[in-house]
Amino acid sequence: MSEAIVITSGKGGVGKTTACANLGVALASMGYKVVLVDADIGLRNLDVVLGLENRIVYDLVDVVEGSCRLRQALIKDKRIDGLFLLPAAQTRDKTAVNPEQMEELIERLKEDHDYVLVDSPAGIEQGFRNAISGTDRALIVTTPEVSAVRDADRIIGMLESLELSDPALIVNRIKPKMVAKGDMMDISDIMDILAISLIGVVPEDEYIVISTNRGEPAALAANNSKAGQAFRNIARRISGEDVPFMDLSDTENWWSKIANFFRAK
Amino acid sequence: MFDFFKLFKRKEKSKEVAHDRLKLVLMQDRLAITPQTMENMKDAIIVAISEFVEIDEQALEFDWEDTDRNKVLVASIPIRSVKRGASQAGGTTKH
Numbered sequence: 158m159s160e161a162i163v164i165t166s167g168k169g170g171v172g173k174t175t176a177c178a179n180l181g182v183a184l185a186s187m188g189y190k191v192v193l194v195d196a197d198i199g200l201r202n203l204d205v206v207l208g209l210e211n212r213i214v215y216d217l218v219d220v221v222e223g224s225c226r227l228r229q230a231l232i233k234d235k236r237i238d239g240l241f242l243l244p245a246a247q248t249r250d251k252t253a254v255n256p257e258q259m260e261e262l263i264e265r266l267k268e269d270h271d272y273v274l275v276d277s278p279a280g281i282e283q284g285f286r287n288a289i290s291g292t293d294r295a296l297i298v299t300t301p302e303v304s305a306v307r308d309a310d311r312i313i314g315m316l317e318s319l320e321l322s323d324p325a326l327i328v329n330r331i332k333p334k335m336v337a338k339g340d341m342m343d344i345s346d347i348m349d350i351l352a353i354s355l356i357g358v359v360p361e362d363e364y365i366v367i368s369t370n371r372g373e374p375a376a377l378a379a380n381n382s383k384a385g386q387a388f389r390n391i392a393r394r395i396s397g398e399d400v401p402f403m404d405l406s407d408t409e410n411w412w413s414k415i416a417n418f419f420r421a422k
Numbered sequence: 423m424f425d426f427f428k429l430f431k432r433k434e435k436s437k438e439v440a441h442d443r444l445k446l447v448l449m450q451d452r453l454a455i456t457p458q459t460m461e462n463m464k465d466a467i468i469v470a471i472s473e474f475v476e477i478d479e480q481a482l483e484f485d486w487e488d489t490d491r492n493k494v495l496v497a498s499i500p501i502r503s504v505k506r507g508a509s510q511a512g513g514t515t516k517h
């Protein structure tokens with residue numbers, strides 16, 4: 158059975174595209190057939206994060222408008238078996254497609270992929286509505302900052318009213334040293350406020366910058382960066398495995414807080 | 423002068439400040455209620471109740487309580503005395 162998952166956030170720049178690319182790579186490495194859909198029309202990015210920008214011929218809007226066939230627009234990643242990208246249009250804007258067209262597109266993609274991951278634009282406007290159309294579940298990305306968590310709460314509320322229930326949270330860019338000093342909110346602070354389930358914690362990692370420069374996602378098997386490992390763990394949780402949360406801290410303190418949080422649940 | 427007690431006064435961690443600010447701002451977001459609306463609501467409740475009982479306005483307390491994603495308004499209203507003929511009072515007001 159296949160599943161369509163939208164990766165979204167309220168605030169921009171929190172790591173949706175990074176998460177989408179890495180989760181796609183990780184799920185495909187596990188043997189699943191995966192298609193990544195860039196729904197950020199007019200601001201396409203997923204192609205460069207994946208290093209596939211030079212291979213784009215057709216895009217999502219071409220498919221929706223019938224200017225090409227779906228198969229023609231899908232770019233196959235040559236590094237990993239079973240990974241495909243449907244790029245966004247760059248010269249159009251979010252009004253070029255509507256939620257009904259997106260829903261139909263996602264349905265078609267689900268027919269021959271195990272996972273359809275949709276990279277959503279930030280915010281609560283039409284682009285977001287397009288991105289969530291036809292998806293079965295939502296992953297919400299936030300950073301441990303007041304503004305990002307606040308905006309995540311808005312999105313959770315909207316998803317509830319749109320009946321995309323049970324979203325899960327990815328907390329990105331955690332800095333264990335700052336958490337240990339009490340200068341960054343920790344996971345329990347955030348979870349206590351948002352009251353949804355947690356699917357992953359990704360540390361701030363310079364390797365993300367390096368891998369994005371190269372167009373080689375950190376989750377590619379060949380490297381052992383902490384962020385890459387964190388994304389691989391999230392991918393396994395998506396597929397239903399029960400994977401323990403990794404210890405990001407060098408201090409006992411922080412870890413025991415997380416452990417306590419889960420014990421309390 | 424050397425302030426001995428300063429030694430023990432703990433400065434609040436910035437993450438605690440962040441957490442508290444978030445809680446407050448989300449309460450307002452989720453309710454979609456402005457602080458001004460809150461005040462107006464409080465006044466309206468006082469007026470409504472005062473028709474029946476004499477209350478101690480100074481000691482009045484309003485609070486929100488969390489139940490998962492829902493909010494419960496909890497009002498603590500100290501009553502000085504019940505007004506004479508309170509049970510009929512409602513009938514005399516215009517509707």
Ligand SMILES: Nc1ncnc2c1ncn2[C@@H]1O[C@H](COP(=O)(O)OP(=O)(O)OP(=O)(O)O)[C@@H](O)[C@H]1O
Pocket residue numbers: 166168169170171172173174175176197202277278279329330359360361362363365366369384
């Ligand atoms: N864990 C991390 N460690 C270090 N840098 C990160 C991490 N996650 C994301 N970044 C960086 O943050 C920036 C924003 O990430 P990204 O483009 O994935 O966010 P986005 O949510 O898709 O943004 P937008 O809302 O504009 O689509 C990028 O430069 C990315 O490399």
Ligand SMILES: [Mg+2]
Pocket residue numbers: 173174175197202276277278
């Ligand atoms: Mg993006």
